[in-house]
Amino acid sequence: MSERSLKLLLIDDDPIFRIGLRTVCEQFPDLQVVAETAEGSEALRLLEERVKQETGRAVDQVDLVILELGSGLSAPAGMPGLTLCDRLNTQYPQVPVLVISAFSDLSVLTAVQRAGVKGFCPKGTATAELIAAIREVADGGTYWSDVKSLRSLVPRPSSAEVRMPAKSDARASRPLANLRRTLSLPGLRQIDATIENLTVQLQNPALSDLDRAVLQGRRRELRAARWLVNQVLAPNSLPPAPQPPSAYDWSEREDFSPQNSPEASGQTIELDPEAGRLQRQTTGSEMSFRALRSELFEATLAKLNSSLPNLTSVALEIDILRAEKKQELLSIILRQLEEVLDELRFSEVQADQLSEKQYAIVRDLWEKVTTEFFGKYYTLLLPVGEVEVVPVFLQEEAVVQNAILNKIPQVAEFIAHVLFQTPLKIDNVAYPAGSTEALLRAEALLHNLMIQVANAVIQPLLNYFPDVEEIKQSFYDRRWISTRSIEKFRNNLSWKYRLEKYFGEPTAIFESRYWLFLFTYRGIGKIPIYAPRREELMQLSGIPLAVTLVLESRDAVAPRLRSAVAFAGNGVVYVLTQVIGRGLGLIGRGIIQGIGSSWQESKFNKSSPRQNK
Known part of the structure; x- marks a missing residue:
């Protein structure tokens, strides 16, 4: 190890973690944190300044960048972690990067390896291991921590196995250290669970500013408590153990190359938690398709366990249903969508054909879900006789398509991403399948597709049989069982579509965005995403076009009008305070002085006769 001090740059949007890591590094004389930031763009600027300062001396040279992979996700304009890794590797290849992150999925590790990252440690790593990783990566080596919490992304056929590297003998021979770690694990798990719960609650768009500030404060306190527990109970005096070749250290394997990487060869690495080993499976594109679909669908299914209240201000057809x-x-929609994806894959449809087939795909999905949800032979006994429900609902195909199904955004892009692992374009940046950004966007598109198809299934029910007692008893929430409440609900939906047609949709087109409904652990929320919609804007006419013109006029006039009003207001304030106010003050002062003089004269006149006597 070099005797010179290693200069470190910290990048993390969590100030508590930065403070903790800086405090740990200050305990070692060979480590020095020369800069820290929460933003990727600021980190690039700091590195550029230090490179310019290197002309005379290399005092400010950065030897290692320590990066949190989730940095930039909390800020709308923030640079995502993987993007920052690529930028750092491209612009400053001489500066190694060590990722310390809570994201520890295998796909994430593979992605950061491709981005040029030289080391990885999960958050919560013991101090001794973390310091060893920092020194190793800063001195030109690689370090990939032994991650034990990866969950399998694919099925487990029998295959060749690559065993996980065993823990160092030094650590195993320290019973006191093992006892401290055993004592800390339950508390750390509880803290992590609470932090995750708070993070989910913060996703609720209906939170007030006060509630959001309180939840963010609690989360910061828990992160600080977690760091403190790690410092007190985690073994921090262990000597750094020599690293055996790690199953994640692709760069030290003899078969590592772009052509032999797991993605290029169709091989997948998974962790068998029961056997404690990694499995390498030689599979084709089918396994990638199943892995990605399983990741998205399992995460979505986990969010369907709550009552899913509507947290937005927009009325939805499914709001009338019982939980x-x-x-x-x-x-049912999730299961039928899975079958539709299988059918598309077996039919060997091409990615460029999905755009013209997306409306038919969504329509077929709606028909299958409607038939399964109500029952193919479900019959209502009405005064006019028995009526089969599903055929009546399917007659509304054209109405449902025009009102809901054809307006679901980016269906073809989502299907292509799942079937063919095509990159998803987010804010004009293409993210590959398996990246954190692509997974989050694909999950949001999936949620929106499910919610809109569900609305399309319920809409014919509200149009044809809204006030039938059997329907109300079988499907409706108790808030909507009276005739008045049902009619109020239907009127709200009618007004929603009118306002959306004439105001909401033109505004979204003009602002180049779509609104997506998505599931959170507390209910249904709503988020905007950017999308180019220039062609739709050129096709607007009538009232929708007038709305966009009004918005454009407001954008052109409002800033100048506000400036003019502010200037006039400042002028009025100046006249009232400096001119009229001072004039009134002088007048008042003269009046007061006159009253004082008169009082003095009257007092003098009263005392004069007494003196004459």
Whole structure:
């Protein structure tokens, strides 16, 4: 190890973690944190300044960048972690990068390896291991921590196995250290679970500013408590153990190359938690398709366990359903969508054909879900006789398509991403399949597709049989069982579509965005995403076009009008305070002085006769 001090740059949007890591590094004389930041763009600027300062001396040279992979996700304009890794590797290849992150999925590790990262440690790593990783990567080596919490992304056929590297003998021979680690694990798990719960609650768009500030404060306190527990109970005096070749250290394997990488060869690495080993499976594109679909669908299914209240201000058709019926409908959609994806894959449809087939695909999905949810032979006994429900609903195909199904955004892009692992374009940046950004966007598109198809399934029910007692008893929430409440609900939906047609949709087109409904652990939320919609803007006419012109005029006039009003207001304030106010002050002062003089004269006149006597 070099005797000179290693200069470190910290990048993390969590100030508590930065403070903790800086405090740990200050305990070692060979480590020095020369800069820290929460933004990727600021980190690039700091590195550029230090490179310019290197002309005379190399005092400010950065030897290692320590990066949190989740940095930039909390800020709308932030640079995502993987993008920052690519930028650092491209612009400053001489500066190694060590990732310390809570993201520890195998796909994430593979992605950061491709981005040029030289080392990885999960958050919560013991101090001794973390310091050893920092020294190793800063001195030109690689370090990939032994991650034990990866969950399998694919099925487990029998295959060749690569065993996980065993823990160092030095650590195993320290019973006191093992006892401290055993004592810390339950508390750390509880803290992590609470932090995750708070993070989920913070995703609720209906939170007030006060509630959001309180939850963010609690999360910061828990992160600080977690760091403190690690410092007190985690073994921090262990000597750094020599690293055996890690299953994640692709750069030290003899078969590592772009052509032999797991993605290029169709091989997948998974962790068998029961056997404690990694498995390498030689598979084709089918396994990638199944892995990605399983990742998305399992994460979505986990969010369907709540009552899914509507947290937005927009009325939805599924709001009228009981919680269990809503969950049943959404689960059916998820299962039918899985079958549709299988059918598309077996039919060997090409990615460039999805754009013209997306409307037919969504329509077929709607028909299958409607038939399964209500039952193919479900019959209502009405005064006019028995009526088969599903055929009546399927007659509304054209209405449902025009009102809901054809307006679901980016269906073809989502299907192509799942079937063919095509990159998803987010804010004009293409993210590969398996990246954190692509997974989050694909999950949001999936949620929106499910919610809109569910609305399309319930809309014919509200149009044809809204006030039938059997329907109300079987499907409706108890808030909507009276005739008045049902009619109020239907009127709200009618007004929603009118306002959306004439105001909401033109505004979204003009602002180049779509609104997506998505599931959170507390209910259904709503988020905007950027999308180019220039062609739709050129096709607007009538009232929608007038709305965009009004918005454009407001954008052109409002800033100048505000400036003029502010200038006039400042002028009025100046006249009132400096001119009229001072004039009134002088007048008042003269009046007061006159009253004082008169009082003095009257007092003098009263005392004069007494003196004469």
